[in-house]
Amino acid sequence: MKNWNFNVGPSQLFDSVSGHLSEAINLGYGSISHRSKAFEKIYQHTDEQLKSLLNIPKENSIFFTGSASEIFERIGQNLIENSSHHLVNGSFSAKFYDYIHSLKLNPTKSEKALGEGFSNDEIVVPENADLIALTQNETSTGVMIDEVYIQNIKKQYPDKILAVDMVSSAPICSLDYGYVDTAFFSVQKCFGMPAGLGVWIVNDAVIEKAKKLESAKKTSGAHHTISDFYKNYKTFQTPCTPNVLFIYVLGKIAEEMNKIGVENIRLESIKKSEILDSMIQSNGKLLQHSVEKINERSKTVRVMNVGDNKNILEFLNKKGLEVGAGYGPNKNTQIRVGIFPAVPVEAYERLSQEVLSFGSLG
Numbered sequence: 001m002k003n004w005n006f007n008v009g010p011s012q013l014f015d016s017v018s019g020h021l022s023e024a025i026n027l028g029y030g031s032i033s034h035r036s037k038a039f040e041k042i043y044q045h046t047d048e049q050l051k052s053l054l055n056i057p058k059e060n061s062i063f064f065t066g067s068a069s070e071i072f073e074r075i076g077q078n079l080i081e082n083s084s085h086h087l088v089n090g091s092f093s094a095k096f097y098d099y100i101h102s103l104k105l106n107p108t109k110s111e112k113a114l115g116e117g118f119s120n121d122e123i124v125v126p127e128n129a130d131l132i133a134l135t136q137n138e139t140s141t142g143v144m145i146d147e148v149y150i151q152n153i154k155k156q157y158p159d160k161i162l163a164v165d166m167v168s169s170a171p172i173c174s175l176d177y178g179y180v181d182t183a184f185f186s187v188q189k190c191f192g193m194p195a196g197l198g199v200w201i202v203n204d205a206v207i208e209k210a211k212k213l214e215s216a217k218k219t220s221g222a223h224h225t226i227s228d229f230y231k232n233y234k235t236f237q238t239p240c241t242p243n244v245l246f247i248y249v250l251g252k253i254a255e256e257m258n259k260i261g262v263e264n265i266r267l268e269s270i271k272k273s274e275i276l277d278s279m280i281q282s283n284g285k286l287l288q289h290s291v292e293k294i295n296e297r298s299k300t301v302r303v304m305n306v307g308d309n310k311n312i313l314e315f316l317n318k319k320g321l322e323v324g325a326g327y328g329p330n331k332n333t334q335i336r337v338g339i340f341p342a343v344p345v346e347a348y349e350r351l352s353q354e355v356l357s358f359g360s361l362g
């Protein structure tokens with residue numbers, strides 16, 4: 001029987017990744033110049049496939065970095081003049097805040113306890129904040145922020161840049177780019193690829209803001225500045241030598257997703273959530289939802305309280321099912337299951353059966 005990796009990242013790879021990679025090597029893409037026509041075509045293809053998959057407006061630009069957390073720092077260096085305001089409800093949203101703090105840009109935050117979201121809160125953002133940052137899906141706690149809530153923040157603060165970390169939500173949760181100025185992800189979560197590529201989507205307001213701050217000498221850093229990215233993007237090039245192989249593979253994966261249709265991928269992911277939710281319901285003594293409010297429960301990461309997680313994780317591991325531990329203070333008392341496209345519905349059914357048989361042992 002096939003082993004399955006339910007980790008929330010790095011996650012199960014799509015079966016097709018190895019074929020795309022070896023094809024890329026065979027085509028010589030491992031050593032082409034990033035100033036060549038061949039590279040420009042690869043970049044353009046990935047750009048088009050992502051725009052179609054995520055419904056990103058044509059006018060927006062897509063840049064490639066080494067990781068998502070690199071983008072935390074680039075946002076701080078390029079887009080914040082006075083300060084930023086962060087919705088913090090777990091480790092990744094806290095990390096974004098910490099990066100900005102390290103840059104001495106005086107971030108402020110609205111903070112929730114672990115396992116809680118913002119659905120009942122009206123966010124008050126200080127007037128001098130240039131940017132509002134939020135995490136669509138807090139991977140550490142399995143809490144999501146609803147799309148309508150995100151839109152309302154932008155309606156309330158139309159003049160501030162709205163930045164969305166969608167690392168573990170894209171392409172499962174939709175995002176309306178009419179309300180979002182910049183969003184970013186990396187490929188080792190829902191895209192089923194090995195880690196090492198960050199994807200940064202920006203609109204014209206972001207480009208303008210970066211230009212304005214740059215001419216006022218209010219930006220910092222030399223690597224991957226927005227103006228360098230943008231100048232190069234116009235011809236589908238990059239400021240420095242990029243991860244050509246992964247940009248190619250990402251284009252192929254996005255193309256495959258487009259063929260299936262993002263709506264179908266989302267529907268399948270609802271089916272997987274339902275399997276997990278009924279697994280939790282029928283093993284009530286063993287597992288409880290760690291996120292109480294249903295409308296705050298992530299569509300891509302299910303987090304469960306299990307008391308001590310050692311035995312259940314070992315049991316599942318022996319069955320070839322790799323499930324993640326909790327994060328931070330909940331490392332030993334929770335388990336986390338990714339609801340990602342590379343893991344098929346059957347795998348969730350098997351997981352559910354094995355959890356049931358573990359429950360009957362105890």
Ligand SMILES: *Cc1c(COP(=O)(O)O)cnc(C)c1O
Pocket residue numbers: 009066067068069070092135137138139140165166167168186187189198
């Ligand atoms: C994994 C993750 C990150 C960090 O991504 P890297 O590519 O490792 O930098 C940031 N935010 C969220 C929500 C994540 O899940």
